[in-house]
Amino acid sequence: MNVGAWTFVMVALSFALYIGIAAWSRARNTGEFYVAGARVHPVMNGMATAADWMSAASFISMAGIIASMGRDGSVYLMGWTGGYVLLALLLAPYLRKFGKYTVPDFVGDRYYSRTARIVAVVAAIFVSFTYVAGQMRGVGIVFSRFLGVDIGQGVLIGMGIVFFYAVLGGMKGITYTQVAQYCVLIFAYLVPAIFISIQMTGIPVPQLGFGAELADGSGYLLDRLDGLTEELGFGRYTDGRRATLDLLAITGALMVGTAGLPHVIVRFYTVPKVRQARSSAGWALVFIALLYTTAPAVAAFARTNLLNTVSGRPYAEVPTWFTNWEATGLIAFEDRNGDGVIQYTGPASSTPNELTIDRDIMVLANPEIARLPNWVVGLVAAGGLAAALSTAAGLLLVISTSVAHDLLKRVFRPSITERGELAAARIAAGFAVLVAGYFGINPPGFVAEVVALAFGLAAASFFPAIILGIFTRRMNTAGAVSGMITGLGFTAAYIGYFKFLRPELNTAEHWWWGVSPEGIGALGMLLNFAVAAAVAAFTPPPPEDVQQLVEEIRVPRGAGPGHEVSA
Amino acid sequence: MALAEARRRYWRRNLTYVGVLLAVWFLVSYGFGILLVEPLNRIRVGGFQLGFWFAQQGAIYVFVALIFVYVRLMNRLDRRYELDERDERDERGEGRTAR
Numbered sequence: 277m278n279v280g281a282w283t284f285v286m287v288a289l290s291f292a293l294y295i296g297i298a299a300w301s302r303a304r305n306t307g308e309f310y311v312a313g314a315r316v317h318p319v320m321n322g323m324a325t326a327a328d329w330m331s332a333a334s335f336i337s338m339a340g341i342i343a344s345m346g347r348d349g350s351v352y353l354m355g356w357t358g359g360y361v362l363l364a365l366l367l368a369p370y371l372r373k374f375g376k377y378t379v380p381d382f383v384g385d386r387y388y389s390r391t392a393r394i395v396a397v398v399a400a401i402f403v404s405f406t407y408v409a410g411q412m413r414g415v416g417i418v419f420s421r422f423l424g425v426d427i428g429q430g431v432l433i434g435m436g437i438v439f440f441y442a443v444l445g446g447m448k449g450i451t452y453t454q455v456a457q458y459c460v461l462i463f464a465y466l467v468p469a470i471f472i473s474i475q476m477t478g479i480p481v482p483q484l485g486f487g488a489e490l491a492d493g494s495g496y497l498l499d500r501l502d503g504l505t506e507e508l509g510f511g512r513y514t515d516g517r518r519a520t521l522d523l524l525a526i527t528g529a530l531m532v533g534t535a536g537l538p539h540v541i542v543r544f545y546t547v548p549k550v551r552q553a554r555s556s557a558g559w560a561l562v563f564i565a566l567l568y569t570t571a572p573a574v575a576a577f578a579r580t581n582l583l584n585t586v587s588g589r590p591y592a593e594v595p596t597w598f599t600n601w602e603a604t605g606l607i608a609f610e611d612r613n614g615d616g617v618i619q620y621t622g623p624a625s626s627t628p629n630e631l632t633i634d635r636d637i638m639v640l641a642n643p644e645i646a647r648l649p650n651w652v653v654g655l656v657a658a659g660g661l662a663a664a665l666s667t668a669a670g671l672l673l674v675i676s677t678s679v680a681h682d683l684l685k686r687v688f689r690p691s692i693t694e695r696g697e698l699a700a701a702r703i704a705a706g707f708a709v710l711v712a713g714y715f716g717i718n719p720p721g722f723v724a725e726v727v728a729l730a731f732g733l734a735a736a737s738f739f740p741a742i743i744l745g746i747f748t749r750r751m752n753t754a755g756a757v758s759g760m761i762t763g764l765g766f767t768a769a770y771i772g773y774f775k776f777l778r779p780e781l782n783t784a785e786h787w788w789w790g791v792s793p794e795g796i797g798a799l800g801m802l803l804n805f806a807v808a809a810a811v812a813a814f815t816p817p818p819p820e821d822v823q824q825l826v827e828e829i830r831v832p833r834g835a836g837p838g839h840e841v842s843a
Numbered sequence: 844m845a846l847a848e849a850r851r852r853y854w855r856r857n858l859t860y861v862g863v864l865l866a867v868w869f870l871v872s873y874g875f876g877i878l879l880v881e882p883l884n885r886i887r888v889g890g891f892q893l894g895f896w897f898a899q900q901g902a903i904y905v906f907v908a909l910i911f912v913y914v915r916l917m918n919r920l921d922r923r924y925e926l927d928e929r930d931e932r933d934e935r936g937e938g939r940t941a942r
Contacts, residue, residue: 496890
């Protein structure tokens with residue numbers, strides 16, 4: 277069978293599985309819709325969290341980013357995993373003990389304020405929408421390359437699937453579908469990585485093959501790669517190029533942003549116990565680490581393969597994958613010196629570069645570059661879709677919960693019935709699917725920029741407010757709200773200035789202290805902490821019952837499914 | 844008052860655990876992976892330069908270990924102060940020694 281047929285089979289099988297699971301796990305009440313009745317096993321929840329968290333960006337883009345950035349790409353690896361340590365140690369157990377459905381619930385109750393709740397809801401909805409747009413673009417890329425349908429139709433199919441299980445099943449349907457999606461996506465990621473590792477180094481474990489000698493006897497893989505990249509003027513692969521402070525700031529913003537993302541936090545409300553909220557974060561990181569330790573190996577293999585196969589080759593002799601991807605416009609060759617040979621060179625080379633490759637295609641093209649069997653290529657397409665759809669579903673749920681629960685039930689119509697709230701949550705989820713689909717078909721040109729913004733904002737707003745709410749009894753409304761607004765405002769202004777207002781100034785010499793817009797969330801977070809502490813010191817402490825609430829969430833005893841702490 | 848005192852000590856101990864584990868968390872990622880990457884790169888383990896290995900592999904393994912260490916420490920602490928969730932003990936964390 278050819279690639280197209282295999283892709284069709286793999287994608288159809290995986291979709292049938294998701295729909296089957298959704299039909300089996302329909303949500304019957306708001307508790308099941310929002311937090312799966314708080315009855316999910318911690319290992320299962322870990323898997324679901326991993327699928328929820330690892331998006332099209334992790335599956336499709338990350339290895340490509342690392343392949344092109346070399347050692348500096350480590351900020352994504354450490355940043356997107358280190359946040360789970362913060363979650364497990366500082367957030368998950370206490371939020372589970374608190375025991376309500378959402379992040380705005382916690383912020384609103386802990387800071388006894390409608391303003392705080394609304395600030396949190398708006399931030400949650402904004403962060404989630406920016407993310408969904410990115411996922412839908414991932415779906416579009418996979419469909420258009422592998423199934424030959426146009427991007428619009430691809431997005432429509434994806435929307436249909438997500439609509440079906442998110443709207444019917446709520447968190448319950450999503451959780452069990454995400455478990456299946458994790459299995460599909462990790463299998464799809466590991467199979468080609470293992471194949472390529474064996475091909476290049478003879479070692480079946482990519483994490484070890486990464487540091488091993490090449491099978492052709494030309495020395496260690498990384499030394500060979502360093503040699504190739506240096507020779508072609510890209511600079512050595514294992515050398516850093518970015519400023520140290522910037523690396524620290526980006527890693528910090530990504531870690532803290534991860535720990536502040538509402539669709540990740542909400543997953544820890546779904547386990548039965550506080551103890552399991554802790555271990556569940558550990559399991560989530562195990563499942564994530566499986567992919568995240570493979571990704572840098574894939575990146576090194578892919579970069580080496582790419583340089584070996586295309587650089588210095590006559591254009592007339594390029595392999596078929598090259599021409600396939602050229603058709604999508606994601607690879608472009610321009611024969612500047614007219615010699616018919618592909619000169620692929622970096623900024624330090626005297627020969628002008630003639631090849632541009634979109635980083636997003638690295639993982640998807642990798643099996644073809646390594647000439648793996650067609651079924652592997654089909655599997656990777658199904659894996660990419662699993663990653664994109666699972667994250668999209670988790671985000672849509674946050675949006676629908678925010679609208680139905682945080683805004684409607686808690687702010688505008690407290691008298692709404694259980695059935696009414698469930699219906700509202702479904703309508704909001706349906707509406708969110710439509711908006712996400714719109715962005716998928718007409719992707720805003722600034723998806724990548726907005727995702728940086730989402731992380732920065734989550735880091736600079738939620739994280740300090742939640743931490744201070746748990747670890748200090750003294751923090752009050754005035755402190756938390758002014759901290760959140762300062763952090764949000766500072767971060768949004770900095771990113772907005774460099775990304776949207778004056779993109780031509782977006783270079784290291786114009787950045788404050790050399791910190792890029794991707795890393796500014798870390799400074800925003802520090803600012804938030806400082807302002808909150810200063811304001812709280814000069815305003816009265818919170819009322820006695822709120823201080824009692826803080827005491828209560830610090831100990832596990834007394835938590836239960838749907839338990840509500842008096843406040 | 845005795846109860847409040849026990850809770851205070853429980854919380855103190857928790858903060859100590861968190862502090863120590865986060866110090867390790869900081870050391871392996873920001874320390875080994877970024878600040879000390881150049882000197883560590885002079886040490887080679889197989890085909891890896893050590894600093895590069897921490898930045899792209901090692902830090903992640905340590906993160907996983909840190910969470911499970913914390914889970915164990917806290918499960919023990921919860922039981923010692925009798926602040927664990929009361930109903931049925933689950934499969935993990937059995938075989939404790941009462942102290």
